[in-house]
Structure formats: C-alpha cells, structure tokens
Amino acid sequence: MPYRALFPRDLFADLDRLQREMQQSFDLSPNIRGLSRGFPALNVGGTPKSVEIYAFTPGIDPASLEVQIEKGVLTVAGERRVEAIPEKAAVHIDERFAGRFRRVVTLPDDVDSNAVEARYRDGVLHISIARKETAQPRRITIQ
Amino acid sequence: MTDKTEVSKPGETARNEATLLPPVDVIEDANGITLYADLPGVPKDKLSLQVEADTLTIEGEVALALPAGMEPSHAEVALPRYRRVFTLSKELDSGKVEAEMNQGVLKLRIPKAEHAQPRKIEVKVA
Numbered sequence: 001m002p003y004r005a006l007f008p009r010d011l012f013a014d015l016d017r018l019q020r021e022m023q024q025s026f027d028l029s030p031n032i033r034g035l036s037r038g039f040p041a042l043n044v045g046g047t048p049k050s051v052e053i054y055a056f057t058p059g060i061d062p063a064s065l066e067v068q069i070e071k072g073v074l075t076v077a078g079e080r081r082v083e084a085i086p087e088k089a090a091v092h093i094d095e096r097f098a099g100r101f102r103r104v105v106t107l108p109d110d111v112d113s114n115a116v117e118a119r120y121r122d123g124v125l126h127i128s129i130a131r132k133e134t135a136q137p138r139r140i141t142i143q
Numbered sequence: 144m145t146d147k148t149e150v151s152k153p154g155e156t157a158r159n160e161a162t163l164l165p166p167v168d169v170i171e172d173a174n175g176i177t178l179y180a181d182l183p184g185v186p187k188d189k190l191s192l193q194v195e196a197d198t199l200t201i202e203g204e205v206a207l208a209l210p211a212g213m214e215p216s217h218a219e220v221a222l223p224r225y226r227r228v229f230t231l232s233k234e235l236d237s238g239k240v241e242a243e244m245n246q247g248v249l250k251l252r253i254p255k256a257e258h259a260q261p262r263k264i265e266v267k268v269a
C-alpha cells in the first residue's frame with residue numbers, strides 16, 4: 001500500500017485515492033510514470049524470534065543513514081543527494097526522490113532494542129530486531 | 144494489492160506479469176543521455192538490460208535475504224520484479240550503451256549517434 005500522509009484528511013481526496021488504488025490493482029500498467037510513494041518504501045515482517053524491517057533506500061551512502069530506536073519507535077532518516085546536472089543539460093524525466101527523508105515505525109512491545117542488526121545491501125537497508133527471550137514461545141513441561 | 148504479498152518468491156517470467164515501475168531520471172546533454180533508475184534490492188546478476196531496435200527494456204528481480212519463516216505484515220514493495228520499457232530516439236546510438244549498477248541505482252549512458260553529435264563547422268576564409 002502506498003504510504004500517505006495521515007493528515008490533512010480530505011474525504012474527497014481519500015475517495016480519489018481509493019479509486020486510484022483500486023484501478024492500480026486491476027490495471028497493471030496504469031501510468032507511464034513511476035509510482036510516487038513515500039521514501040523510503042518499507043516492508044515489515046516478523047518471525048517468532050525477530051522483527052524484520054526492509055527500507056528501500058537505493059544509492060545512499062550507508063554511513064549517512066541514521067537508524068534510531070527510542071521508546072519502542074524506530075526511525076530511519078537520512079538524505080539523498082542527486083548527481084549534479086551538468087550545464088546545458090535538459091532534464092526530461094525527474095521522478096527519483098531527492099532530499100531529506102524520515103520514516104518512523106512503531107515496534108511491537110516484545111522486541112529487545114539492544115539486539116538490533118542493520119545491514120545495507122543492493123540499496124536495501126535491512127534491520128533485524130530480536131524479540132525478547134521472555135516473549136518467545138516455549139514449552140512448559142508438566143511434572 | 145494486499146499487504147500479505149510475499150516479497151520475494153521464485154516465479155516464472157511471464158511477459159504480462161505484474162511488475163513494479165521503477166522511478167527514473169533522464170538527463171540529456173549535448174553528447175547523449177544519462178538514465179538513472181532506482182532498483183533497490185536488485186543484485187547485479189538479477190538485472191537484465193535489453194536493447195532491441197529502438198526499445199530499451201530494464202528488468203530486475205528483487206532478491207532479499209529473508210529469514211526462514213518470516214510472515215510479512217506490511218509491504219510497500221509488494222512485487223518481486225521491476226520492469227520498464229523505453230523507446231529510444233533515433234538520434235541515440237543504441238550499440239554503445241554503458242551500464243553501471245551501484246547500491247540499487249542503475250546508471251545508463253547512451254551516446255548520441257555520430258550524425259547527431261554537435262560539431263563545429265570551420266569557416267574557411269576564401
């Protein structure tokens with residue numbers, strides 16, 4: 001689902017969006033332009049032992065990415081600079097995101113914010129946060 | 144499109160399969176054009192570039208290291224494949240395309256054909 005601002009809420013804009021989304025899910029090549037979404041796009045998933053977050057941040061120096069966890073909230077922030085456009089050049093299509101970005105995810109209660117691993121590969125930042133030992137399912141032996 | 148769509152699954156490469164449209168920048172200068180495309184999650188060996196007559200096709204498959212047994216709960220990149228097709232101008236020399244892939248960003252440089260390059264005409268003094 002495309003990321004969208006939560007405010008301001010305009011009913012007609014929401015209806016428009018709903019219609020557009022429905023159209024997009026039926027028509028698979030709706031637009032000659034790339035889809036405009038929030039940057040970076042996020043995928044979130046979980047296993048019994050961890051929470052996995054994938055942030056799609058292509059072309060960013062990993063050292064300039066800021067990943068923070070505070071009070072159960074994960075923040076991914078940074079800046080994407082575009083290559084300087086040479087003089088006398090014409091820009092025909094300009095769809096790629098440029099500038100500062102920031103996305104925030106609320107983590108579930110059972111994660112251990114000290115056991116975080118972040119990796120950057122092929123333009124994807126993968127953050128893996130382990131769940132607390134005590135929250136993991138275990139079998140209780142009957143005596 | 145549901146949120147439960149698997150992020151990366153081995154699939155067959157059908158022509159009319161649903162794909163993501165990667166965002167691009169296209170910049171033209173005097174000697175050619177430069178195209179940048181965002182293809183996060185695509186390793187170099189899963190990228191396919193094709194030039195056929197005047198059609199350029201960019202295709203890439205997302206390969207993420209997913210831990211075993213992961214249940215996706217929210218997916219904005221809900222399809223494992225990117226694809227975008229461009230029609231190249233006749234001015235461009237499609238035989239001299241240079242491609243570079245770096246951290247999920249593809250950079251293509253397509254020079255203009257010789258006859259379309261700007262050149263200086265010397266004026267002879269009679």
